[in-house]
Structure formats: structure tokens, C-alpha cells
Amino acid sequence: MKIGREGPVIFSEIEPYAGLKNALNLGKTKVRDTVRDSNLKGRGGAGFPTGLKWNFVAVSPAEKKYVVCNADEGEPGTFKDRVLLTEYPGLFLEGMIIGAFSIGAKQGFLYLRGEYKSFLGILEKKLEEMRKDGVLGTDIMGKKGFSFDIEIRMGSGAYVCGEETALIESIEGNRGEPRNRPPFPANTGYNGYPTVVNNVETFAVVTHILVKGAEWFKSIGTEKSAGSKLLSISGDCKKPGVYEIPFGTSIKEILKMADAKDTKAVQVGGASGVCIAKSRFDRKIAYEDLSTGGSFIIFNQSRNIIDAAKNFLQFFEEESCGQCTPCREGIPVLLEGVEMLKAGECTQVYLKELLSLSETMQLASKCGLGQSAPNMFISVIDNFKKEYTLSKVNKKEKKFNG
């Protein structure tokens, strides 16, 4: 089943290298101004303004700067980058070159997740083609002194490497353990130099903005969330696939697009996202409402939400890097808690303790993985009260003692 590739931004018509040509004519500062004025925010889910990030790196006096494209999508239910990597490789690579030009980088990395190793051929071929076309290498498109090339680096099956500082650690040849932030990569990135790290989708959007302008981009989406978002829709629906939707589209509309019936809940943002119950299906995909990296998983009435929560926590238990205590020790306790909930053995008192632990994890974990690991658990407790029954008996109650 092939879903039509159509949408207002990413899947709209574009001429190859037109964005880069415009960028070179505009000059470094104006490129950054255009990106800033477009209100483009990071498409990985965190939503940091791209123009601002580029400016941080550009104004730094450091002698070397780097551009990194994060193609390590590992969030359960995310596969939108797979489509961009295999079907539109020129689009985001051009965005990387534009980024490199505007911040003054000479080298870029494409960090590709290990699971996508089979795409290496397509990407290497595209890079080679771009070198031949003169858009990678020295004096790009005749612009004296602008040299840039991209190297592909493979991940090796670690979800946490999608976190930008962990990704940089991994490129440097270390364990992919997240660093403390601040300093952010824009200040201290690859080998200590200022580094722009952006999602594949962000770079793809940049290319379109440079061709069609900031005003055009702002006319799509909502006031606070300009443009569109790629969603990876999977689960209980007839038409799973990658969809491009303008920001501000409600869950109800998306479900209709994917032809989903009898829907009980939707998981927006993957394992680290939130679970939305049917009564809230009027909520919208936008940074100011539901922010997502692109994962959209549909559950129908026959599904047990507690099982889904358990699956996510098992995933986090497997993928936690184990560096900081709240995440490493908290996840197994929550997982056990979910199992107790399912068996009807969890008491009100213990549930309170689990929620307090969840809060600690959100506050005290070092990176996004630990901070968002309890999200699903909290969602279930808050929104799906019918799914579990609490025990009144105290005999199985446990304290946090390891």
C-alpha cells in the first residue's frame, strides 16, 4: 500500500539546488534571517527555533564549526525519516549545505541509525552525485571559499544516540551517553567546537523555505507553529504511512485520513509522548498543544492501554544508558508498578508513591529519555481510570528498596 506523497511543504514541488542557489545569492546573514523569520522550529519534537540555533553557532568566534544531521529516529512508531532518506535524499542534504554556508561550517555528518544501514547505498550514491554536480566539495556552485562535505556515520542500535549530545559523543567514538546541557552543542559540540544538530525533516524544510520564502512558510500552520509536520501513522488503521499535515490539524481529522475506526486512544510522540483518550480527540498537532517528533500510534477498542504502557517501559528499560540514577532505577520500578496495576495488586498508597517517583524522574533525569519515560505511565493513571482497578489490600505493598 503506497500512500500518496502530498503535502503543503515537504512534499510540494521543488527544483533541485534552487534553495542553495538562493542562499548563496542572499549571503550568510540573510539566510539566517530568513530561517529566523520563518519561525521554523526543530522537527525532532523539542521545537527549538532553528534560526536562533544557527545564529548561536554563526556568531561564535571558534575556528571550526560543524553541521550534524540527526537521522537516528528511534522513537517507537517513527519512520518518517525513512521516507525522506530513501525518497528525498537531495532535499535534506541541500538543507545541510545551506546550513553549513550560513554558519561557516566546512564539515558535516549524517548520523544514520544502524537499523537503516541498507539505505547507505542510496545515500552514498546521492552524495557522490552532488559532488559531481559541484554542490559538495570546494568552491560550491562557484562560490569562492565555500567548501563543505558530508560524511555518513552509522549508529549501532542505541536509541539514546538520538539525543543530540549522546549523538555527538557517538560520533567522537565514545559510548553514546548524554552530556549535561548546558553547554549545548551550539556552543560545545563535536570535539568541543560549535555544532548545529538538526533533524532530517528540519533540513528538508529549510530547503523549501529558501526557495519559497519565510512569508509563504508562515502562511501554513498556526500562529505559533509555522509550516507542516510529517507524521508516521501506525497501529489500528486501514492506511498506515507517512502523512504531511499542516500544524493545527486535530487528531479527529488525522484519524479520518488514516481511515481508523473504533479508536480508543492515540499515542502521540511515541514511547516518550502522551496517550490521548477519545474524549480529547479535538486536540491539535502543534507545538503549543501536542508536540511530536512524528510518531502517531492508534489503538482501537480491543487494545489494553496498560499493555501498551508496559511495552513502552520495557523499551525504556532496554534503552536506558544507565548513566543517571533516576532513569536507571526508576524505570524498572515503574515497570513493576504497571504489572501490579494490571494484576490489580496496586494500592492507592503505592500508586501515590509511583507518581511521586515519576515526578522525580521527570525533574532529575539527565536527558530526555529519563525525563519522558514516565509520561505514558502518568497518562494512563490520569486518563484511563477504567483500565485498572486498585487493590484495597495492603499485603503486597512494597517500598522502594531496590
Added chain:
Amino acid sequence: MAKQCAVKKKVVREGKELFVCDETRARLLPVLQQVQDKKGYISDADMQEIADSLGIHPVEVYSVITFYSFLNTRKKGKHIIRVSSCISNVMAGSEKILKEFERALKIKVGETTKDKRVTLERASCIGMCDQAPAIMVDDKLIGNMAPQGVKTIIRDFK
């Protein structure tokens, strides 16, 4: 700051080039991936040699290998089958596919067949949820798996 490589080194084993190391510590992961691809695992002797050529302690190399789930310190099967176990795949019946593989290969998940041909593993999301249930055979992604398809995949190994 990146440390320059101690000595330029090309390691040849049994007449084949195993890895070349000529740069900085940042080459560690690509070098490890090369060795993993060629041998299927990274032995203690390899770790020692890689560490020497990069001018770092072998324990550092070991710590990096063990962090990444696609790098192994022990020999696994010639082929690795990874069944995606994220929620979309579970809902589409990935556990059934896993059971079918277990039955056809006569091993449990996490084990390797006696003839060292195939290792069966669970994977986190492999980015194929729209074509669930999906599996990864070595580097290849295969979507829309049906239990009947299991035998074909195994037969192709022989």
C-alpha cells in the same frame, strides 16, 4: 579534544584486511563496525590491537562495544534475525512471527542455532511500523511479515 592516532596501522588477518586505523579516536566506531561486519564479532585480540593503534586503553574499546547493541564481543550466528517488538508491531502480531521463528529454528529468542547459522533476537522499533509486523535480517528490512513467510527466509540461508 581529539587525540591523534599513535601509529598508522593496517591490520591483516588470514590474508584479509581487517581494519585500517590512521586517524583520531573519532574513528573508533567506524573501525569497530568494520570488524563487526567482517567477522561478526570483535575479539579480545582485536580490541587490544584497535586500542594500541588509537593510543587508548583496551577497556575503553570494550566499554564502547558493550554500549551498542549491534556490536558483539562474542561470536553470534552468521545471520541475525531481529524481530521488531515495538507496540505497533506487537499489535500487528510480531509475537506470532517470533514464535514461528523459534519453532522453525528450534531455538529460543536470544539464542543461536547449533550450526552457528542464525541468531534470533528482539529489536526495539526498526522504523517499519507502517508495514508491521517487520523484521530485520542482517541489514535488510522486511515488512508485512506473515507466519508463512518465516520458512522462506530460513530456507534462503541454506
